[in-house]
Amino acid sequence: MGGERIAGTGAEMVVQGLLREGADTVFGHPGGAILPVYDALHGSAIQHYLMRHEQGAAHAADGFARAGGRVGVCIATSGPGATNLLTGLANAHMDSIGIVALTGQVGLPLLGSDAFQEADTIGMTMPVVKHSYLVRETGEIPRVLHEAFHIAGTGRPGPVVVDLPKNLTAGHGAAEWPVGVPRIRGYRPTTPAPSEDDFERAVRALEQAERPLLMIGGGVVKSRAQAEVLALAEALGCPVISTLMGLGAIPGSHPAHLGMMGMHGTPVANIATTQTDLLVGVGVRFDDRVTGALRGFAPRAKILHLDIDRAEIGKNVEACVALVGDVRQTLSLLLPRLAGCSVRHPWLPEIDADMRPEDGRPFGYPRERFSNGRISGPDTVQAIYRATRGQAIVVTDVGQHQMWAAQYYPFERIGQFITSGGLGTMGFGLPAAIGAQVARPGDSVVCMTGDGSFQMTLQELAVVREHDLPLKIVIFNNGHLGMVRQWQEMFHQERYSYSAISSPDYVKLAEAYGIAAMRTGRGDELDDVIRRAVELPGPVLVEVEQVADENCWPIVPAGKALDGMIVRPAAKQMRV
Amino acid sequence: MRHTLAVLVENHFGVLARVAGLFSRRGFNIESLAVGPTEDPTISRMTIIVEGDVRMRDQMVNQMNKLIDVISVQALAPEATVGRELALIKVRANPRNRSEIMQIVDVFRGQVVDVGKESLMIELTGDESKVGALLEVLAEYGVLEVARTGAVALARGTSGVAGEGAGGAGADTPATGSGPGDMGDSYA
Numbered sequence: 158m159g160g161e162r163i164a165g166t167g168a169e170m171v172v173q174g175l176l177r178e179g180a181d182t183v184f185g186h187p188g189g190a191i192l193p194v195y196d197a198l199h200g201s202a203i204q205h206y207l208m209r210h211e212q213g214a215a216h217a218a219d220g221f222a223r224a225g226g227r228v229g230v231c232i233a234t235s236g237p238g239a240t241n242l243l244t245g246l247a248n249a250h251m252d253s254i255g256i257v258a259l260t261g262q263v264g265l266p267l268l269g270s271d272a273f274q275e276a277d278t279i280g281m282t283m284p285v286v287k288h289s290y291l292v293r294e295t296g297e298i299p300r301v302l303h304e305a306f307h308i309a310g311t312g313r314p315g316p317v318v319v320d321l322p323k324n325l326t327a328g329h330g331a332a333e334w335p336v337g338v339p340r341i342r343g344y345r346p347t348t349p350a351p352s353e354d355d356f357e358r359a360v361r362a363l364e365q366a367e368r369p370l371l372m373i374g375g376g377v378v379k380s381r382a383q384a385e386v387l388a389l390a391e392a393l394g395c396p397v398i399s400t401l402m403g404l405g406a407i408p409g410s411h412p413a414h415l416g417m418m419g420m421h422g423t424p425v426a427n428i429a430t431t432q433t434d435l436l437v438g439v440g441v442r443f444d445d446r447v448t449g450a451l452r453g454f455a456p457r458a459k460i461l462h463l464d465i466d467r468a469e470i471g472k473n474v475e476a477c478v479a480l481v482g483d484v485r486q487t488l489s490l491l492l493p494r495l496a497g498c499s500v501r502h503p504w505l506p507e508i509d510a511d512m513r514p515e516d517g518r519p520f521g522y523p524r525e526r527f528s529n530g531r532i533s534g535p536d537t538v539q540a541i542y543r544a545t546r547g548q549a550i551v552v553t554d555v556g557q558h559q560m561w562a563a564q565y566y567p568f569e570r571i572g573q574f575i576t577s578g579g580l581g582t583m584g585f586g587l588p589a590a591i592g593a594q595v596a597r598p599g600d601s602v603v604c605m606t607g608d609g610s611f612q613m614t615l616q617e618l619a620v621v622r623e624h625d626l627p628l629k630i631v632i633f634n635n636g637h638l639g640m641v642r643q644w645q646e647m648f649h650q651e652r653y654s655y656s657a658i659s660s661p662d663y664v665k666l667a668e669a670y671g672i673a674a675m676r677t678g679r680g681d682e683l684d685d686v687i688r689r690a691v692e693l694p695g696p697v698l699v700e701v702e703q704v705a706d707e708n709c710w711p712i713v714p715a716g717k718a719l720d721g722m723i724v725r726p727a728a729k730q731m732r733v
Numbered sequence: 734m735r736h737t738l739a740v741l742v743e744n745h746f747g748v749l750a751r752v753a754g755l756f757s758r759r760g761f762n763i764e765s766l767a768v769g770p771t772e773d774p775t776i777s778r779m780t781i782i783v784e785g786d787v788r789m790r791d792q793m794v795n796q797m798n799k800l801i802d803v804i805s806v807q808a809l810a811p812e813a814t815v816g817r818e819l820a821l822i823k824v825r826a827n828p829r830n831r832s833e834i835m836q837i838v839d840v841f842r843g844q845v846v847d848v849g850k851e852s853l854m855i856e857l858t859g860d861e862s863k864v865g866a867l868l869e870v871l872a873e874y875g876v877l878e879v880a881r882t883g884a885v886a887l888a889r890g891t892s893g894v895a896g897e898g899a900g901g902a903g904a905d906t907p908a909t910g911s912g913p914g915d916m917g918d919s920y921a
Contacts, residue, residue, distance in 0.1 A: 279747060280747075280750065283750065283751060283754050284754060284758050287801075288802075291746075291747070308801060341801060343742075343743060343800070343801050343802055343803050343804045343805075344801045466799070467795045467798070468792065468795035468796050468798070468799055470795075471788055471791060471792070472792060
């Protein structure tokens with residue numbers, strides 16, 4: 158490792174290290190313990206976005222990583238700065254997003270003394286990071302940064318915290334720049350290819366299956382295995398279903414794609430899981446929102462599981478064959494072995510009439526319809542789809558609007574759908590959309606959010622204005638925490654405990670931030686308003702007044718198996 | 734079922750917290766955990782005794798392997814493992830029964846390391862069941878205090894928890910079902 162030498166302050170090492178790692182864009186908020194780093198950022202080649210809350214910085218780095226396909230960086234000070242990052246770190250951890258979080262820390266002599274703005278950042282973040290470092294010497298900084306980026310971005314990606322005591326960033330040191338892939342003896346992101354025996358067993362399972370079903374997830378997005386998954390789908394001729402995190406991994410318009418599965422998945426996708434005899438899970442972790450009650454999940458199926466993380470094999474479901482490794486690499490080894498084998502088993506799930514969406518078609522999602530020109534959630538998503546010609550990067554918050562976005566905006570490509578899946582973080586949308594727009598300045602980015610979610614991080618509008626990011630923000634305003642309201646209606650005997658929520662005047666709010674704004678509550682002008690917003694250069698906020706008590710369908714009640722989903726709105730909701 | 738996990742970790746501060754935190758947040762029960770230095774000063778060795786079925790054991794091994802500071806993990810097969818713990822036992826004793834107790838200690842190949850007016854301190858090395866057996870016998874004299882290290886264990890022969898590149902080995906080394914007591918050599 159005969160790298161070039163650097164002598165300087167720790168903060169200079171941080172800034173130069175970031176640039177060497179290709180991190181020319183960071184999201185952060187300064188404060189006492191991180192001041193030396195901010196001093197070095199001043200006038201550097203790094204573009205820093207001053208977020209209005211550290212949670213926003215973490216989510217922006219997360220959205221940046223998802224949209225840009227590279228490691229995102231956020232910076233916060235010690236104590237409250239670091240505690241504010243926590244939600245964003247946990248979010249990135251649950252969805253396996255590579256970010257590096259730099260946190261200031263009180264100087265080493267003060268560590269452990271309950272000093273001003275001291276918090277045990279390493280201890281606090283330990284359960285929600287892939288790895289963390291408390292730097293102990295200035296000279297370690299180049300190596301630690303190099304390792305942090307490597308760990309965050311390789312294998313199954315995840316957040317890495319680098320905690321930087323102030324006396325070390327302010328102090329001087331000398332080191333060599335590390336070069337090449339870091340050697341970390343406890344970290345092996347690339348596993349050896351599955352054995353010949355494993356491949357043979359996989360091929361045999363595929364040959365013997367009569368109704369194989371391909372289930373794709375976030376791992377396909379991360380390894381950019383779109384072509385390989387499509388080739389597999391075509392080789393098997395079987396239907397494909399996707400988890401929330403896998404949307405966009407193959408085109409939503411693909412004829413074999415039955416849509417999203419899980420709690421709010423298409424009836425046909427969920428029913429398919431009960432009829433398949435071989436579930437081929439690619440880059441999935443069998444989360445409870447996806448499987449429903451595990452006891453009733455895929456009851457007739459053996460499971461062939463492909464994932465990069467060995468710990469996911471057998472964690473929630475038993476796999477008959479497991480192929481561990483990056484799914485793109487694994488598939489590129491598996492596909493040639495399928496040539497000449499009889500693995501093609503086309504079939505379609507049989508779906509009862511009462512499981513079909515309201516219009517009787519076998520595919521799609523059931524929905525409520527309203528008269529008097531009132532606007533439903535699906536109406537709004539479809540209007541956005543039309544206005545953006547299906548080409549926008551869609552970033553969502555969490556709740557009903559998120560599910561409607563997943564259901565009614567067929568994503569055609571990887572990285573087109575950015576959503577908080579595992580942690581379900583309300584407040585993710587706006588800052589993540591900022592990160593996505595920064596990563597993809599030329600792309601159309603739409604943030605779909607709810608009145609509840611938006612009020613959690615709306616302060617980041619200041620950043621949108623400051624950098625004139627051409628984001629389109631659409632608030633689905635139904636005056637409620639809609640998903641909470643829906644659960645209270647369905648599962649808590651209509652006791653609406655604190656799920657009605659008021660809002661400020663969003664048009665005035667946007668104007669106060671210097672952002673153009675529109676509002677509509679009329680179905681006959683929805684398309685026009687959304688189109689104008691999309692066509693207007695620069696940031697635009699659109700408030701869409703939605704039906705207040707619409708529900709999201711279908712729904713698999715918690716604790717039920719996927720075929721226990723409630724497809725049809727109860728009579729009360731079938732109003733005209 | 735009980736499993737013995739041999740874990741090599743970086744000798745950094747905070748590594749114990751990472752391992753312990755992983756076990757607690759994933760709901761794995763640690764029966765005992767012993768940590769100490771190894772022949773390499775940069776590496777510490779943990780011996781962790783856990784309770785759970787084979788699937789849970791594999792989860793523990795795989796989850797631990799994901800910790801960057803964990804260099805390697807192996808689930809030791811009971812029939813090919815030597816496991817020992819050290820116990821210090823303080824027992825009530827008087828001039829009348831002292832020699833009787835010392836005879837018992839002899840049978841267990843323990844040592845008396847301190848003699849007081851009204852007590853004896855005994856040092857015993859062995860597997861868990863041996864320590865348990867001695868404690869049971871001593872109970873009638875009155876056990877005043879016990880300090881046990883928890884088990885440390887090594888695989889027999891030249892195989893070991895190799896350093897680099899041995900990750901995941903544990904998952905390929907299935908333990909056969911067996912309880913405590915059939916590891917280690919025989920004793921009285």
